[in-house]
Amino acid sequence: MINRIPHDQKKSHQRQMNSTIDSSIFSFTSLKRVLLGLVLLSLSAVGSAQIRFWAVTSSLRDVEMYRKLAEGFTAKTGIRVEVTPLAWGNFQTKYFTSMAAGLPPDVGVTNLGGPFDYGSVGGLVDLRGEFPEETKRIESRFHPGMLEMFSQGNKLYGIPSDISTLVLYYRTDVFERLGLKPPKTWSELNETIAKLEANGYRYYFGWVAGAQWALNLYTMPFDLPGFRRGADGKPEVLWNDPQYQRGVAEALQLWHLHDSPGKDLGNRIVGMFRSNDKDTAVPMFIDLHNLGGQIRQLAPELNGKWDIAPWPKADDGKAFHVMGGTTYVIFRQSRHKKEAIAWLDYLNSMEAQRFMVRNRESRGDESTFSISPLKEMYAPANDAFWQEPEMRADLPLKNVLAEMLPNFRTVQTIPGSVEAGRLESNLLDQMGTYLRDQMDALGQRYNVSRSELVKRLGNGTLRTEREKLERLLRAKLKNEYAKIQPQALKIMRESASKYEERYGDVVKRLPEYERQRNVLDAVKLLMGGLLALAVVAVIARPRLRRHWVSYLFVSVPILLAVVFVFVPALTALYLSFTDYHPVLPLSTAKWVGGENYSAAVHSGDLAATVGRTLRYAVYTLPVGILLALIFAYLLNGKLRGEKFWRFLFFSPLVTSVVSIALIFTQLFLGGKQGWLNALLLWAGAIRDPIPFLTSEHSFMNCVIVLAIWHGLAFTILVFLAGLQQIPASLFEAATMDGANPLRRFWNVAVPGLRPQLFFITVLGLIGAFQVFETIYILAGKSGDAGARFGPNDSALTMVPLIYHSGFETFEMGKSAAYAYILFVMILILTGIQFAVYRRKEATE
Structure with a gap:
């Protein structure tokens, strides 16, 4: 059907x-x-490729400015630009990481040393080689002397972005009253300073004071850079040249033979500049060009009473001006190189430069003058731009810069100059300490304060003493340079030879190396295989399979440990036996066996660094533990205002090290502006401000004080928890036996806290050997291109040494070796502590 x-x-x-x-x-x-x-x-x-642009800046307004420029560029070309900001403090490590991973941006902003650091080992595009026509057009917009430091031979790896320089600010009303004119030569500058000091005023030297990288300001007028290549192409070190030493002596006198109100004052100098009180007034100072805008904003009453002049020239030398700032680079691994050079061309066009100068000048309280590196910006044809209402106030500075710009000259960087320059930098710190000690001794001999001594030196009362001091300075400088010059020459020649042998062929074959497997691939494969075996073992064995849920929960932290601990640790262990530059692919790491460990042990740096680290540990641990014991014991008793005191002592525990270090920077600031100096001067405990952070004698002590204070909160918390576990009956029994509070503390509290004491000692020793942030920030270089760790490297402990080797001299193999030496040292010391503790436990 x-x-x-x-x-x-x-x-x-x-x-x-x-x-x-x-x-x-x-x-x-x-x-x-x-x-x-x-x-x-x-x-x-x-049709509209997108390029990635990383901008190193300290202002979010700069990021907004670049994004507006990118919009205009996209409208013109159809090429989109993604702008990513990088902070000054860590931009270099981010660039290294991105290049090592093969994922750098297309275009980046770096410090002026970036073109050499990244370009010399193949990390950047040679603009002249890859884009000859475009680069020739762009180069024609600059004064030729600017571009030398961005070049290696005939290769150009970067172009100037934002320029900084040094100018002289002076109060015209004070100068007229004293019959002074703005100095045009070094001798006139010294005479002007002497006349100001003789009349009870002070002067201030800000930016680049004490900076080794800026010594060219004093030596290049005689065509003497610190390092250069000779006729045979080999590096030369010119430190023993009398003219070179004359320039350095001039710098040291300007920096240290005067009663400076402090160091790195920033815009605080504006308040002293506007003051008419001789105790605080600074009617002339030398600092960054952009402080002019801040004077207009913060001291409007000075309108018409101040002016700007260029940095004076050497009496018998050429005009020369120091150049700081940033540079644009294109990374070799960029996938959009043609679009990247178009972006650089646009950024260095008159349209973009006018926009940037105007934008930075119209930011209200954050306004600053932006020096354009383009010649045409200062040409008569561009006068209409400077006559615009928002730009008219900058005409005096523009006229000064138009005079200075043709005298900006740079020199090519030579391999090894960073490490050799460190020797000279430490010498400058030593000479600064020597001159301050001489001035202090002179003040004690005449029983006068430093300001009174400087006044007498300025008015000629102590002319003989002044001449004697200058002779001592020149003799000691000659002596010290003679000691370190052979070592510097050896470093330079070994580095130059190593560069040619080690990196010459590697740079030519970089694409081939990038396709090769490297140690990281092997380590990841090994770890992945071990994890896979663990999974198979759990699945295959019934006894283990029953607990699969537990293993699932444990797997997450194990996986994280493998990815973020074991893989990096094994890779670093391998690198410690290689010669590896962090810009290059890991496959270029060359096996050198134990050379890094041998060099570390025999260099002398390791022994000195371990000594500093032990000194830090010896002071911070016992003092910190003793203070924490006392405070915890007091807080454990019946104390009036107990909650307030606990809050006061525990507050550092929830405050970042960076914030605390910045506060302590103000506390230890040199000059009368430092909180501690102001207190000591008010109390009559000192006659002159103490240079806490600028003297190699006191810098480490400041670090130790900060570390003790910051560590107190955690230590007190641990001891307080331990005290509350000790039976109250023990204290009561001791009281009945007639023990006073001190004996109760020593005979009852301290023995009862033995486990806590052991715990704190172990953690404290490990922390002491790993100290870094406090030193880095107190040294005042967290925003600088190169970190320094106290005057004369007085606080160069183990972790700073690891950082210096890896990210300043780019010897990543040696840096990894130092890291494993530190690991072994901590392991041994911790093992000894455990052995001692267990032996005491066994005997009792």
């Missing part, structure tokens, strides 16, 4: 079929539209 479908069901079924067909047609049509949209989108993306 055939089953028939009723008519109404048949119609319903037909409607469903039609609906299904319609929906299928609709779905197919939608799919075609989506696919067509994706194709059009991809074609659009191909």
Whole structure:
């Protein structure tokens, strides 16, 4: 029998079929539209490539400025630009990481040393080689002397971005009253300073004071850079040249033979500049060009009473001006090099430069003058721009810069100059300490304060003493340079030779190396295999399979430990036996066996660094533990205002090290502006401010004080928890036996806290050997291109040494070796502590 479908069901079924067909047609049509949209989108993306631009800046306003420039660039070219800000404090490590991972940006802003650091080992595009026509057009916009430091031979790895320089600010009303004119030569500068000091005023030297990298300001007028290549192409060190030493002596006198109100004062100098009180007034100072805008904003009453002059020239030398700032670079691994050079071309166009100068000048309280490196910006043809209402106030500075810009000259960097320059930098710190000690001794001999001594030196009362001091300075400088010059020359020549032998062929074959497997791939494969074996073992064995849920929970921290601890640790262990530059692919690491460990042990740096680290540990641990014991014991008793005192002592526990270090920087600031100096001067405890952070004698002590105070909170908390576990009956029994509070503390509390004491000692010793942040920030270089760790490297402990080797001299193999030496040292010391503790436990 055939089953028939009723008519109404048949119609319903037909409607469903039609609906299904319609929906299928609709779905197919939608799919075609989506696919067509994706194709059009991809074609659009191909037609308008997007480049990644990393901007190193300390202002979010700069990021907004670059994004507006990117919008204009996209409207003109169709090329999109993604702007990513980088902070000054860590931009270098981010660039290294991105290059090592093969994912750098297309274009980046770096410090002026970036083109050499990254370009010399193949990390950057040679602009002249890859884009000859575009680069020639861009280069024609600059004064030729600016570009030398961005070059290696005939290769150009960067172009100037934002320039900083040094200018002289002076109060015209004070100068007129004293019959002074703005100095044009070094001798006139010294005479002007002497006249100001003779009349009870002070002067201030801000930016680049004490900086080794800026010594060219004093030596290049005689065409004497610290390092250069000789006629045979080999590096030369010119430190023993009398003219070079004359320039350095001039710098040291300007920095240290005067009663400076402090160091790195920033815009605080503006308050002293506006003051008419001789105790605080600074009617002339030398600092960054951009402080002019802050003077206009913060001291409007000085309108018409101040002016700007260029840095004076050497009496018998050429005009020379120091250049700081940033540079644009294109990374070799960029996938959009043509678009990247177009972006650089646009950034260095008159349209973009005018926009940047105008933008930075119109930021209200954050306004600053931006020096454009383009010649045309200062040409008469551009006068209309400077006559705009918002730019008219900058005309005096613009005129000064137009005079200075042709005298900006830089020199090519030579391999090894960073490490050799460190020797000279330490010498400058030593000479600064020597001169301050001589001035202090002179003040004690005449029983006068430093300000009174400087006044007498300025008015000629102590002319003989002044001449004697200058002779001592020149003789000691000659002596010290003679000691370190051979060592510097050895470093330079070994580095130059190593560069040619080690990196010459590598740079040529970089694409081939990038395709090769490296140690990180092997370590990841090994770890992945071990994890896979662990999973298989759990699945295969019934006894383990029963606990699979537990293993699942444990797997997450194990996986994190493998990825973030074991893989990096094994890779670093391998690198410690290699010669590896962090800019290059890991496959270029060259096996050198134990050379890094041998060099570390025999260099002398390790022994000195361990000595500093032990000194830090010896002071911070016992003093910190003793203070924490006393405070915890007091807080454990019945104390009036107990909650307030607990809050006071525990507050450092929730405050970051960076914040605390910045506060302590103000506490230890040199000059009368430092909180501690102001207190000591008010109390009559000192006659002159103490240079806490600028003297190699006191810098480490400041670090130790900060570390003790910051560590107190955690230590007190541990001891307080331990005290509350000691039965109260023990204290009561001791009281009944006639024990006074001191004996109860020593005979009851301290023995009861033995486990806590052991715990704190172990953690404290490990922390002491790993100290870094406090030193880095107190040294005041967290925002600088190169970190320094106290005057004369007085606080260069183990971790700073690891950082210096890896990220300043780029010897990542040696840095890894230092890291494993530190690991072994901590392991041994911790093992000794455990052995001593267990022996005491066993005997009791």
